[in-house]
Amino acid sequence: MNELELIQRLCRHLPLNASTVVGPGDDCAVLDLGLADRRILFKTDAVVEGVHFTAETDPRLAGRKALARCLSDIAAMAGTPTHAVITLGLPPDCDLDRVDNLYAGLGDCARQHKVGVVGGETTASPGSLWVSTAMLGWVQSDRCVLRSGAHPGDALFVSGELGGSLASGRHLSFAPRLEEARWLAEAFDVHAMIDLSDGLAGDLRHLLKASGVGAELLAHAVPVSPAARAAARQGGRNALAAALTDGEDYELLFAVSAADAVALTDRWKSRFPGTKLSCIGRVMSETTVTLRDAQGRRTLPLHGYVHFQEP
Amino acid sequence: MNELELIQRLCRHLPLNASTVVGPGDDCAVLDLGLADRRILFKTDAVVEGVHFTAETDPRLAGRKALARCLSDIAAMAGTPTHAVITLGLPPDCDLDRVDNLYAGLGDCARQHKVGVVGGETTASPGSLWVSTAMLGWVQSDRCVLRSGAHPGDALFVSGELGGSLASGRHLSFAPRLEEARWLAEAFDVHAMIDLSDGLAGDLRHLLKASGVGAELLAHAVPVSPAARAAARQGGRNALAAALTDGEDYELLFAVSAADAVALTDRWKSRFPGTKLSCIGRVMSETTVTLRDAQGRRTLPLHGYVHFQEP
Numbered sequence: 160m161n162e163l164e165l166i167q168r169l170c171r172h173l174p175l176n177a178s179t180v181v182g183p184g185d186d187c188a189v190l191d192l193g194l195a196d197r198r199i200l201f202k203t204d205a206v207v208e209g210v211h212f213t214a215e216t217d218p219r220l221a222g223r224k225a226l227a228r229c230l231s232d233i234a235a236m237a238g239t240p241t242h243a244v245i246t247l248g249l250p251p252d253c254d255l256d257r258v259d260n261l262y263a264g265l266g267d268c269a270r271q272h273k274v275g276v277v278g279g280e281t282t283a284s285p286g287s288l289w290v291s292t293a294m295l296g297w298v299q300s301d302r303c304v305l306r307s308g309a310h311p312g313d314a315l316f317v318s319g320e321l322g323g324s325l326a327s328g329r330h331l332s333f334a335p336r337l338e339e340a341r342w343l344a345e346a347f348d349v350h351a352m353i354d355l356s357d358g359l360a361g362d363l364r365h366l367l368k369a370s371g372v373g374a375e376l377l378a379h380a381v382p383v384s385p386a387a388r389a390a391a392r393q394g395g396r397n398a399l400a401a402a403l404t405d406g407e408d409y410e411l412l413f414a415v416s417a418a419d420a421v422a423l424t425d426r427w428k429s430r431f432p433g434t435k436l437s438c439i440g441r442v443m444s445e446t447t448v449t450l451r452d453a454q455g456r457r458t459l460p461l462h463g464y465v466h467f468q469e470p
Numbered sequence: 471m472n473e474l475e476l477i478q479r480l481c482r483h484l485p486l487n488a489s490t491v492v493g494p495g496d497d498c499a500v501l502d503l504g505l506a507d508r509r510i511l512f513k514t515d516a517v518v519e520g521v522h523f524t525a526e527t528d529p530r531l532a533g534r535k536a537l538a539r540c541l542s543d544i545a546a547m548a549g550t551p552t553h554a555v556i557t558l559g560l561p562p563d564c565d566l567d568r569v570d571n572l573y574a575g576l577g578d579c580a581r582q583h584k585v586g587v588v589g590g591e592t593t594a595s596p597g598s599l600w601v602s603t604a605m606l607g608w609v610q611s612d613r614c615v616l617r618s619g620a621h622p623g624d625a626l627f628v629s630g631e632l633g634g635s636l637a638s639g640r641h642l643s644f645a646p647r648l649e650e651a652r653w654l655a656e657a658f659d660v661h662a663m664i665d666l667s668d669g670l671a672g673d674l675r676h677l678l679k680a681s682g683v684g685a686e687l688l689a690h691a692v693p694v695s696p697a698a699r700a701a702a703r704q705g706g707r708n709a710l711a712a713a714l715t716d717g718e719d720y721e722l723l724f725a726v727s728a729a730d731a732v733a734l735t736d737r738w739k740s741r742f743p744g745t746k747l748s749c750i751g752r753v754m755s756e757t758t759v760t761l762r763d764a765q766g767r768r769t770l771p772l773h774g775y776v777h778f779q780e781p
Contacts, residue, residue, distance in 0.1 A: 169592075192503065205593050248518065
């Protein structure tokens with residue numbers, strides 16, 4: 160059972176209520192708290208020592224990541240983050256200076272994004288250090304972008320470059336795409352969006368499944384990061400496979416009408432000249448994911464990465 | 471360094487923002503999200519195997535507790551809970567049926583209180599099983615009760631009976647005092663309120679410190695639970711010491727004007743006939759806490775429990 164199946168199994172126990180616009184299954188929950196033209200976004204996430212960072216990670220960067228992962232989810236709805244609360248699990252032998260630096264990094268990141276960190280709890284943890292973050296944000300009601308709105312024929316875009324995030328340390332230093340996402344939702348009719356945390360192949364499937372569609376990806380168009388290329392040259396995994404499956408990219412994947420694709424590419428380039436934007440394929444009505452490369456068109460297996468071979 | 475000092479040390483790193491009405495240091499954060507007559511409450515808390523429940527605890531009760539602890543904090547502000555998100559830390563060998571039952575208990579408790587559980591994450595945990603809950607609620611702007619409003623001369627009240635919660639299992643089955651707290655804030659001018667999680671002696675000090683006052687407690691008036699009495703009879707700790715310091719009572723401690731004390735006692739009795747309400751002392755301007763018993767009046771030490779002796 161993978162994480163998605165586990166969450167689906169657990170969610171069957173959980174009630175929603177009338178003010179829940181979108182419940183589990185998107186990047187954030189979307190709530191109607193009675194504000195005329197705003198929806199409230201609500202998200203939780205955690206970072207755990209030994210999973211998302213190590214004992215050797217600069218604690219300031221671990222703290223930053225604890226907040227930035229949630230920021231990336233708020234970005235995926237084209238939202239603006241406002242408040243966070245933190246729960247800290249402290250192992251018995253934990254060095255206080257380390258925790259202090261973790262909070263300093265978290266606080267700096269919050270300040271940068273004007274997020275108020277308004278509460279928290281500490282608890283003993285018999286295992287390793289962990290930080291659970293819950294975040295609130297808001298989005299104009301008619302600008303909220305879900306995973307579920309992709310249509311056959313839409314163009315699929317991805318920001319930045321993918322792969323090698325863990326090896327290069329980018330998973331600790333990434334900038335959540337908040338400004339880019341809000342600009343996109345304001346300037347274009349974005350049909351569906353998700354942030355890339357599990358890897359392009361997996362997160363694309365989440366978006367497609369929510370939308371009830373499939374996709375064709377163009378292998379040469381997938382933006383591979385220099386880190387993934389360098390690792391491949393040094394005998395590591397195929398660079399495309401890394402870009403499809405490494406995860407922790409925290410980039411935006413989104414679908415817009417194909418008619419908008421050229422204008423979007425042009426306007427992005429002048430608005431965000433330092434950040435790559437790639438059209439990586441299109442949405443199809445058949446609910447499969449195919450990859451087109453020099454060898455032709457083939458189905459991308461569910462766990463594509465185990466089947467990739469260096470050509 | 472105790473938990474409070476640790477939180478204070480960590481909080482110096484954390485920014486607030488303009489929409490934060492009350493930040494860290496009360497039972498919940500209080501936010502102004504732009505609703506005319508409502509404030510939004512935001513709280514996080516966690517339960518950890520080996521700390522708040524054990525491997526032998528019925529997982530339904532552990533799940534219930536993960537939600538109910540936050541409900542008790544919403545109650546302490548006289549609020550109404552609305553939505554929760556859950557992060558689950560899963561150890562490698564975790565039995566799926568156990569997690570399933572944990573979520574069933576959590577879901578039942580949410581349903582009972584009309585709380586929508588609108589999202590969550592699961593993460594690997596190298597240590598033990600843990601559940602972090604974040605909760606939203608609301609309160610009418612002029613009915614929100616903080617810790618900080620107690621005045622010298624106020625009467626101090628506590629609901630229910632205290633002590634022995636861990637031994638009796640009440641820490642797993644308690645009913646958060648949501649209805650009682652809302653009724654109190656509607657019917658009376660409640661100056662300050664807190665829920666009892668650390669024990670009366672500790673939580674009273676939190677309330678008094680936030681209000682800049684002290685208190686005199688009447689030893690005979692502190693409501694001691696049958697579990698604490700039974701334990702004392704069987705050679706356990708002094709029952710009053712247990713009631714003052716055991717913790718995990720999840721009852722309400724609050725301050726009202728002394729002029730309201732009689733009416734409050736009468737009306738509570740007819741509104742909540744099954745739940746005890748005790749006037750346990752009064753607020754004083756000197757910032758000490760004293761205990762009056764048959765031997766006279768003496769200062770309650772900061773860690774009162776180590777000094778208590780069976781008379």
